[in-house]
Amino acid sequence: MLRLLFLIFLTLLASACASTSRDAPPAPPPLAAIDGDYFRWESAALGRALHIYVKLPEGYDPAASYPAVYLTDGDSLYPLLAPTHLFLTYDEPVPPAIIIGIAYGSFDPEKGNRRGVDFRPPAADAPEGGAAAFQRFLADELIPEIERRYRADPARRVLVGQSRGGAFVLYSAFTAPDLFWGRIVSNASLTPGEEIFFGPPPAAARDDLKLFYASGERDRPDYRAPALRWFDHWRAAPEKPWLVKTATIENGVHAASIGEAYRQGMVWLFEGSSAGAP
Numbered sequence: 001m002l003r004l005l006f007l008i009f010l011t012l013l014a015s016a017c018a019s020t021s022r023d024a025p026p027a028p029p030p031l032a033a034i035d036g037d038y039f040r041w042e043s044a045a046l047g048r049a050l051h052i053y054v055k056l057p058e059g060y061d062p063a064a065s066y067p068a069v070y071l072t073d074g075d076s077l078y079p080l081l082a083p084t085h086l087f088l089t090y091d092e093p094v095p096p097a098i099i100i101g102i103a104y105g106s107f108d109p110e111k112g113n114r115r116g117v118d119f120r121p122p123a124a125d126a127p128e129g130g131a132a133a134f135q136r137f138l139a140d141e142l143i144p145e146i147e148r149r150y151r152a153d154p155a156r157r158v159l160v161g162q163s164r165g166g167a168f169v170l171y172s173a174f175t176a177p178d179l180f181w182g183r184i185v186s187n188a189s190l191t192p193g194e195e196i197f198f199g200p201p202p203a204a205a206r207d208d209l210k211l212f213y214a215s216g217e218r219d220r221p222d223y224r225a226p227a228l229r230w231f232d233h234w235r236a237a238p239e240k241p242w243l244v245k246t247a248t249i250e251n252g253v254h255a256a257s258i259g260e261a262y263r264q265g266m267v268w269l270f271e272g273s274s275a276g277a278p
Contacts, residue, residue, distance in 0.1 A: 033083035036099075041145070045136040048112070051103040052142065054150065055082040057089075057096030061151070067097040068152035070138070070180075072165030073115060074101025077258065081160070084259050085266070094266045095273070098152050102142070119161070119168035123193035131171045138172075139179055158182040158269065162258045163223075164189045166213075170197050173211055177204040177241045184265035185213040186258045190226040198233055204241035210269050211242040214261035216252025223254065 036055040043050060053074055057066055069085065071077040078101025088094040104113040114130070122129035146152050159180040161169035166188030173183050174196055190197055215227035231246040245268050249257045 033086055034079050036082075037149075041142065043137045043141055045133050045141060046114075046118070046130075048114070050137075051105050053078045053082075053101035053103060054146070055085075055099040055101075056150065057098065058086065059096075063151075065151045065153040067095060067156035067158060068146060068150075069097050069099050069158045069160060070142075071099065071101045072119060072159075072161040072168055073163075074103035075105070075107060075113070077101060077160065077162065077165075078103065080259065081262055084262055088263060088266055092263070092267050093273075094270050097158075098146070098150055100142075100146060115164055119164040119171075121167070121171045121193035121196050123195070125192050129193060131168055132175075134168065135172060135176060135179075139176065143179075156181050158184065158266075160184045160186075160262065160265075161188070162186040162261075163254065167193070167197075170213075173242060174199070174201040177201060177209055178206055181206070181209060182265075182269040183211045183242070184262060184269070185211070186261035186265075187214070187216055187219050187223055187252075187254050188227065189223055190230070191222070194226060197230060201241050209242040210245070212245045212247070212261075212265035212268055214247045214249055214252070214257070214264060216249045216254060216257045218251060219254045 034055060036053065038054070039052050041050050041052050051074070055078075071081060078099065082099045082101070085094070085097055085099055089096050104115070105111070106113050109116065117128055117130040118134040119131060120129035121131045143157070147154060157180045159169050159172055161167070161184075163186070166185040167190055169183050169185045170188055170190070172179060213227070213230065215224055215231070219227070234240060234244050235246060247261070247264055249260050252260065
């Protein structure tokens with residue numbers, strides 16, 4: 001009798017599991033335009049973990065080498081700009097590239113988003129600025145790991161940032177110009193710490209560095225006005241370690257114009273190069 005009851009129990013359990021399996025929705029397939037590698041990185045420089053998303057080019061060739069595009073604010077910019085870069089290779093003279101999104105895993109500072117610290121240079125009124133530590137994370141940890149894992153060309157690194165992330169891109173240009181060949185800044189939030197962006201940058205070892213800075217025509221006045229001052233200052237500066245291109249995005253706004261800033265910046269960075277070949 002006990003054996004019969006046990007067999008009935010196993011039959012019911014199997015039936016319930018089968019029913020649950022049939023009722024459960026299938027897992028969605030990955031989205032091809034953003035599907036790629038992922039790894040979690042415990043940063044010694046920052047004392048915490050970051051999430052690293054990597055999109056390899058279509059037809060990735062392990063024997064070739066590719067530009068590597070590092071995106072700050074990877075939680076939002078990676079799913080937007082990885083497909084954008086793919087489309088640029090269809091329509092513009094822009095080569096395929098390895099796209100790296102540096103993400104926190106949340107937009108919420110209470111859940112680990114530290115962009116307000118990591119992207120901010122130290123200033124008299126904001127001593128908690130952590131841009132120096134974030135740059136050490138890039139230079140000493142992430143870049144060597146990316147170039148170990150993938151066919152990323154050290155001579156064609158590009159750093160991209162929007163708003164506070166754009167300020168970090170500028171900080172990098174002024175403190176470690178040779179770390180990246182190309183930089184794209186979109187609607188940077190220059191304060192606090194604005195003074196560093198008008199001071200003399202260090203000399204660079206390379207003579208081919210490029211810096212693209214886009215400002216939306218309709219960006220917030222407290223962001224737009226410093227951008228225009230920066231444009232005027234550095235366009236007129238006789239000596240600087242990078243070739244500078246500034247652009248006003250017609251009718252552009254603060255956040256939603258990053259795609260157009262990226263397009264214009266990438267086209268300018270790679271103009272005159274053999275874009276079709278990795």
